Amino acid sequence: MKKINIGLIGFGTVGNGVYRTIRDNGSLISDRYNIQINLKKICDINTAILKENCEGPELTDKWKDVVEDPEIDTVIELIGGLEPAKSIILSALRNGKNVVTANKKLLAEEGGEIFKAADENGRRIGFEASVGGGIPCILALRYGLAANRIKSVMGILNGTTNYILSMMEDSGISFSRALKEAQEKGFAEADPTFDIEGYDAGHKISILAMLAFSKRIDFKSIPMEGISKINKIDIKYAREMGYVIKLLGIAKIINDCADVRVHLTMLPDKHPLSSVRLENNAVMFDCDKTGPITLYGKGAGGDPTSSAIVSDVLHISETTAPGPVFRFSENETKYLLPGERISRYYLRIHTEDRPGILSRISGVLGNFEISISSVIQEEVHDGHVPLIILTHEAQEEAMFSALKEIKKFQFVHGDVMLIRVEDNFISGEQK
Amino acid sequence: MKKINIGLIGFGTVGNGVYRTIRDNGSLISDRYNIQINLKKICDINTAILKENCEGPELTDKWKDVVEDPEIDTVIELIGGLEPAKSIILSALRNGKNVVTANKKLLAEEGGEIFKAADENGRRIGFEASVGGGIPCILALRYGLAANRIKSVMGILNGTTNYILSMMEDSGISFSRALKEAQEKGFAEADPTFDIEGYDAGHKISILAMLAFSKRIDFKSIPMEGISKINKIDIKYAREMGYVIKLLGIAKIINDCADVRVHLTMLPDKHPLSSVRLENNAVMFDCDKTGPITLYGKGAGGDPTSSAIVSDVLHISETTAPGPVFRFSENETKYLLPGERISRYYLRIHTEDRPGILSRISGVLGNFEISISSVIQEEVHDGHVPLIILTHEAQEEAMFSALKEIKKFQFVHGDVMLIRVEDNFISGEQK
Numbered sequence: 001m002k003k004i005n006i007g008l009i010g011f012g013t014v015g016n017g018v019y020r021t022i023r024d025n026g027s028l029i030s031d032r033y034n035i036q037i038n039l040k041k042i043c044d045i046n047t048a049i050l051k052e053n054c055e056g057p058e059l060t061d062k063w064k065d066v067v068e069d070p071e072i073d074t075v076i077e078l079i080g081g082l083e084p085a086k087s088i089i090l091s092a093l094r095n096g097k098n099v100v101t102a103n104k105k106l107l108a109e110e111g112g113e114i115f116k117a118a119d120e121n122g123r124r125i126g127f128e129a130s131v132g133g134g135i136p137c138i139l140a141l142r143y144g145l146a147a148n149r150i151k152s153v154m155g156i157l158n159g160t161t162n163y164i165l166s167m168m169e170d171s172g173i174s175f176s177r178a179l180k181e182a183q184e185k186g187f188a189e190a191d192p193t194f195d196i197e198g199y200d201a202g203h204k205i206s207i208l209a210m211l212a213f214s215k216r217i218d219f220k221s222i223p224m225e226g227i228s229k230i231n232k233i234d235i236k237y238a239r240e241m242g243y244v245i246k247l248l249g250i251a252k253i254i255n256d257c258a259d260v261r262v263h264l265t266m267l268p269d270k271h272p273l274s275s276v277r278l279e280n281n282a283v284m285f286d287c288d289k290t291g292p293i294t295l296y297g298k299g300a301g302g303d304p305t306s307s308a309i310v311s312d313v314l315h316i317s318e319t320t321a322p323g324p325v326f327r328f329s330e331n332e333t334k335y336l337l338p339g340e341r342i343s344r345y346y347l348r349i350h351t352e353d354r355p356g357i358l359s360r361i362s363g364v365l366g367n368f369e370i371s372i373s374s375v376i377q378e379e380v381h382d383g384h385v386p387l388i389i390l391t392h393e394a395q396e397e398a399m400f401s402a403l404k405e406i407k408k409f410q411f412v413h414g415d416v417m418l419i420r421v422e423d424n425f426i427s428g429e430q431k
Numbered sequence: 432m433k434k435i436n437i438g439l440i441g442f443g444t445v446g447n448g449v450y451r452t453i454r455d456n457g458s459l460i461s462d463r464y465n466i467q468i469n470l471k472k473i474c475d476i477n478t479a480i481l482k483e484n485c486e487g488p489e490l491t492d493k494w495k496d497v498v499e500d501p502e503i504d505t506v507i508e509l510i511g512g513l514e515p516a517k518s519i520i521l522s523a524l525r526n527g528k529n530v531v532t533a534n535k536k537l538l539a540e541e542g543g544e545i546f547k548a549a550d551e552n553g554r555r556i557g558f559e560a561s562v563g564g565g566i567p568c569i570l571a572l573r574y575g576l577a578a579n580r581i582k583s584v585m586g587i588l589n590g591t592t593n594y595i596l597s598m599m600e601d602s603g604i605s606f607s608r609a610l611k612e613a614q615e616k617g618f619a620e621a622d623p624t625f626d627i628e629g630y631d632a633g634h635k636i637s638i639l640a641m642l643a644f645s646k647r648i649d650f651k652s653i654p655m656e657g658i659s660k661i662n663k664i665d666i667k668y669a670r671e672m673g674y675v676i677k678l679l680g681i682a683k684i685i686n687d688c689a690d691v692r693v694h695l696t697m698l699p700d701k702h703p704l705s706s707v708r709l710e711n712n713a714v715m716f717d718c719d720k721t722g723p724i725t726l727y728g729k730g731a732g733g734d735p736t737s738s739a740i741v742s743d744v745l746h747i748s749e750t751t752a753p754g755p756v757f758r759f760s761e762n763e764t765k766y767l768l769p770g771e772r773i774s775r776y777y778l779r780i781h782t783e784d785r786p787g788i789l790s791r792i793s794g795v796l797g798n799f800e801i802s803i804s805s806v807i808q809e810e811v812h813d814g815h816v817p818l819i820i821l822t823h824e825a826q827e828e829a830m831f832s833a834l835k836e837i838k839k840f841q842f843v844h845g846d847v848m849l850i851r852v853e854d855n856f857i858s859g860e861q862k
Binding site for chain 1: 452460464577722735
């Protein structure tokens with residue numbers, strides 16, 4: 001039986017999950033694959049926690065003990081963030097180890113250097129755990145859909161924000177109350193900024209875009225909007241019009257330009273991503289040969305993420321190619337200018353309740369050649385009338401210029417809420 | 432650049448798709464993976480069709496020209512059925528070729544022999560295309576979820592039947608009319624028996640069960656029920672109760688016994704498989720570490736299936752292990768006796784419209800300790816009243832015994848429709 005010696009660095013929720021998965025399913029894995037996974041060494045700066053939780057592996061608080069151990073084949077990096085994670089991974093690769101990591105921030109922001117080092121050292125790097133927790137979406141993209149040109153990637157990539165939006169939809173509660181509930185139930189951090197403002201989803205869509213399009217993606221090029229501006233009435237009106245609001249990471253290639261972004265999106269309620277609820281994640285790849293393929297499951301947590309890590313360890317041990325993890329195009333990546341994007345829009349505009357207002361607002365939209373698909377105007381609400389407009393397709397540049405004009409009207413109060421609409425896919429069929 | 436020489440045997444819809452995929456995306460694949468796929472030889476008994484459609488590869492009508500060609504690395508078998516497909520695959524393996532196949536019938540019914548031959552000859556066999564068309568579900572199961580104990584597999588594995596059920600649901604039409612429409616649109620064969628009666632889904636769930644549980648599954652052990660007995664009122668009543676009716680392949684391990692079957696199933700409308708519509712397929716794996724993981728997309732057709740085949744060719748060329756495709760447990764597989772299964776049931780019983788009938792039927796159910804969860808009894812319908820009963824959990828044996836008694840009542844007309852209810856999963860959460 002083949003034996004793989006593993007060194008694990010970072011013993012938080014996911015590290016603990018990896019320890020438990022190897023303990024619980026190690027013999028099942030041996031029976032099934034004829035491979036014995038031996039967790040030889042675990043490193044964490046908190047050795048007390050290690051001593052309390054781990055039985056069997058050697059314990060240390062120095063990561064060099066792991067990456068310099070000649071018997072270790074594969075190093076699992078679970079510290080997260082840029083440093084010392086980057087030094088650990090580079091040292092491990094230089095010492096001839098394969099690496100498995102869940103570090104989305106490092107791969108999204110400095111992946112080029114990491115992948116180059118793996119290539120130069122003839123080693124492999126597994127990073128299934130960096131996107132979508134236990135969902136094997138990196139595997140699907142790299143191998144399962146290898147024969148396809150990938151047209152787009154769309155994903156619900158952050159469990160915290162999806163949980164909050166689901167709570168708002170199910171219970172009709174406000175954003176701040178849903179956030180509080182999510183925090184109480186452990187689905188949101190005490191400081192939730194990183195999730196709420198879309199950075200986490202940004203890291204993940206950046207990694208998926210790199211793989212899908214074989215292009216370097218500059219993380220700083222990705223516009224990220226979070227969910228904190230959403231009002232429960234947006235969710236209510238969306239539902240009345242047959243839509244669901246989700247925070248999506250979206251990556252497309254348009255005229256050879258990369259278009260990668262994170263923002264609230266209205267999806268038709270029969271869209272495969274619309275039924276993804278609570279803390280679940282899902283990714284939809286639209287491919288030239290297969291059409292849309294969607295993968296759906298738990299996107300975070302110690303156990304699901306440990307599944308991705310241990311599965312990567314096994315897959316790496318069965319694959320030869322020491323070559324590039326993926327090959328970037330030699331050409332410099334061009335990015336779609338934000339104003340060039342085309343989509344439909346949902347607008348919520350708070351106005352005074354007097355005659356002629358709809359005509360003036362629709363007049364401005366018309367001047368920018370934006371035509372209206374539907375309008376909802378209801379009873380007076382806090383003295384202001386929320387005017388809801390759904391448009392046909394228009395360039396973002398035209399839409400932003402029109403909004404600038406609309407906001408100048410004295411009868412318009414507060415900010416205008418804009419949500420992009422993606423309705424090119426219904427239940428797997430392209431319209 | 433690495434070069435893989437391919438020999439393709441069988442030039443039907445899928446064979447043509449493979450030819451087109453290599454032609455369309457060959458250079459994209461070379462750029463991405465540094466692998467050149469060279470379609471060296473194509474074999475079909477209809478050489479006229481080959482000459483008309485293929486430019487480049489050598490053409491032949493003798494499969495031995497392919498499997499005996501020393502330059503060919505990988506043979507793609509797309510003839511289907513038992514023979515000569517089996518001889519082709521065995522010859523190819525003995526001649527040192529890897530094999531990629533879409534042949535679900537052969538793998539389900541005689542997979543043991545095929546996998547043993549691959550093992551003995553140190554070759555690999557790819558069969559992603561045998562289940563779920565372009566959906567990378569075999570890859571997910573073998574590699575992506577490798578660290579998990581698989582608790583169950585449930586899938587919508589046949590596009591024809593799902594198309595018919597979707598049409599019945601959307602348009603309220605009868606089974607026979609929906610079948611006719613599916614035939615007109617090319618989603619059902621002229622002789623649809625193989626799809627309609629569940630055999631196709633049976634082959635596919637058998638392959639998934641083998642992989643999921645590392646057990647040999649005797650195809651003849653799988654009870655298969657099709658969709659031809661369904662009435663549009665079943666779909667209507669199911670919807671009123673918050674359910675959708677799907678034809679599912681289901682595989683579970685219960686008390687170390689395999690429970691593999693195909694039948695109509697009622698799913699809560701928030702279940703991940705409920706939103707899978709028309710010709711799409713989906714598979715849900717319930718795993719101990721990840722929880723439920725669902726994959727969803729087009730389950731048939733030349734292009735999607737060719738994606739699975741060409742992706743397999745690439746994956747095989749990157750993996751070393753010449754060893755077993757998967758290792759079966761040495762123990763003989765035990766099967767759950769059909770009567771031992773536990774589930775909830777939907778019953779449609781046509782009775783005369785007179786007092787006391789519900790009490791007598793529920794009395795029989797009570798005698799077998801089957802308790803009723805809800806009842807619908809509407810206006811008279813063709814002189815008979817359809818009585819709809821949803822039960823709590825009960826053993827199938829008790830249910831079948833109760834039905835035998837119920838059918839003896841003179842006031843019961845025609846057959847009783849029984850549909851099993853699976854509601855342990857709602858939107859990815861286990862209840």
